[in-house]
Amino acid sequence: MKVLVTGGAGYIGSHTCIQLIKHGHTPVVIDNLCNSKAVVLDRIECVTGTRPAFMQGDVRDSSFLKRVFATHAVDSVIHFAGLKAVGESVEKPLKYYDTNVSGTLNLVREMQAANINSLIFSSSATVYGEPASVPIQEDFPTAATNPYGRSKLMAEECLRDFQHANPDWSITLLRYFNPVGAHDSGLLGEDPQGTPNNLLPFVAQVAVGRREKLGVFGNDYPTPDGTGVRDYIHVVDLADGHLAALDKLAYQAGIHVFNLGTGQGHSVLDMLHAFEAVAKRPIPYEIKPRRAGDIAECYADPACAKATLGWSAKKDLQTMVEDTWRWQSKNPNGYGG
Ligand code: NAD
Ligand code: UDP
Numbered sequence: 001m002k003v004l005v006t007g008g009a010g011y012i013g014s015h016t017c018i019q020l021i022k023h024g025h026t027p028v029v030i031d032n033l034c035n036s037k038a039v040v041l042d043r044i045e046c047v048t049g050t051r052p053a054f055m056q057g058d059v060r061d062s063s064f065l066k067r068v069f070a071t072h073a074v075d076s077v078i079h080f081a082g083l084k085a086v087g088e089s090v091e092k093p094l095k096y097y098d099t100n101v102s103g104t105l106n107l108v109r110e111m112q113a114a115n116i117n118s119l120i121f122s123s124s125a126t127v128y129g130e131p132a133s134v135p136i137q138e139d140f141p142t143a144a145t146n147p148y149g150r151s152k153l154m155a156e157e158c159l160r161d162f163q164h165a166n167p168d169w170s171i172t173l174l175r176y177f178n179p180v181g182a183h184d185s186g187l188l189g190e191d192p193q194g195t196p197n198n199l200l201p202f203v204a205q206v207a208v209g210r211r212e213k214l215g216v217f218g219n220d221y222p223t224p225d226g227t228g229v230r231d232y233i234h235v236v237d238l239a240d241g242h243l244a245a246l247d248k249l250a251y252q253a254g255i256h257v258f259n260l261g262t263g264q265g266h267s268v269l270d271m272l273h274a275f276e277a278v279a280k281r282p283i284p285y286e287i288k289p290r291r292a293g294d295i296a297e298c299y300a301d302p303a304c305a306k307a308t309l310g311w312s313a314k315k316d317l318q319t320m321v322e323d324t325w326r327w328q329s330k331n332p333n334g335y336g337g
Contacts, residue, residue, distance in 0.1 A: 007080030069114035177261030182327035189327030191334030218290035261300025
């Protein structure tokens with residue numbers, strides 16, 4: 001299949017391009033490079049031997065999208081392009097609604113004009129807010145707690161309404177838990193701009209000497225060691241989840257919703273100690289107050305993806321940490337250095 005990958009130069013998009021190529025699909029990347037670098041395309045080529053077609057531009061730009069669809073006869077779209085920093089979304093909510101909601105609506109409008117009716121959308125476990133219990137199932141109530149989460153939830157709801165009105169469309173909402181890890185070549189990985197918001201990139205930067213110590217946000221949660229518990233999933237497993245959704249559902253009309261997680265929870269200190277063992281060095285940390293908006297525990301029930309897509313995460317915590325460390329130690333300054 002020829003697949004348009006919006007945000008394909010980003011962290012999850014680039015790994016998905018590799019898996020698409022490996023499985024005989026043809027990705028076409030569009031990205032405005034606001035949070036990624038064009039060198040990613042060289043790395044994809046280096047790993048796969050194939051350079052994806054690339055057009056630089058913004059998903060909010062209708063004339064750009066018209067050009068994209070006129071140039072490439074794509075069968076389906078995977079829509080990663082978006083902004084994802086929770087803290088920034090609180091400071092700049094309009095920027096988030098503009099990119100994540102308006103950008104999605106614009107994309108769907110231009111897909112419709114180009115007669116393409118198959119879409120996979122990057123959603124997030126954040127749409128569950130503070131779940132009443134874990135593991136989280138797809139039919140749990142949704143209630144986002146910050147503008148980023150609300151932008152994902154709004155986009156989901158717009159897509160549901162749109163699919164209801166256009167029943168021949170296939171729209172798959174994939175709710176990611178906590179993507180971590182890197183490609184095992186050490187050539188691609190997560191390259192956050194500025195101070196990382198997420199745990200594992202922060203730990204990796206401490207391990208490589210770019211930062212002095214990790215702040216652990218709270219050790220008084222009702223969890224086994226008091227620190228927050230999350231469902232960390234290897235980015236290549238996550239990428240494979242998109243392939244499974246594409247293979248099974250690209251031509252199945254309907255609105256399809258799946259958690260993409262492992263079903264296993266790990267605490268902040270579990271992650272820190274796993275990283276220390278792999279990097280063979282101590283990782284200094286200090287306990288800090290809880291981070292506003294954080295929840296104690298969040299992990300998926302991945303049964304639905306397994307039953308319908310035949311997909312489940314394969315890579316364990318050790319592999320996630322080893323691959324992150326390989327990427328970080330080979331590229332201490334990410335793609336920039
Ligand atoms: P990323 O920032 O690495 O990738 C997003 C890409 O989209 C970047 O390359 C960026 O330059 C591009 N982009 C942003 N705005 C754009 C626009 N208006 N037009 C064109 N391109 C644009 O992020 P990621 O971690 O790969 O996340 C991909 C998607 O998955 C995002 O929608 C994100 O919200 C969602 N998601 C991510 C996580 C996570 O923890 N990484 C968790 C849940 C959901
Ligand atoms: N966390 C932390 N220090 C950091 C970053 C994160 O202690 O510098 C904790 C955070 O409180 C949460 C877990 O690590 O319990 C995962 O946080 P992340 O931001 O990576 O993901 P999310 O909160 O979105 O699930």
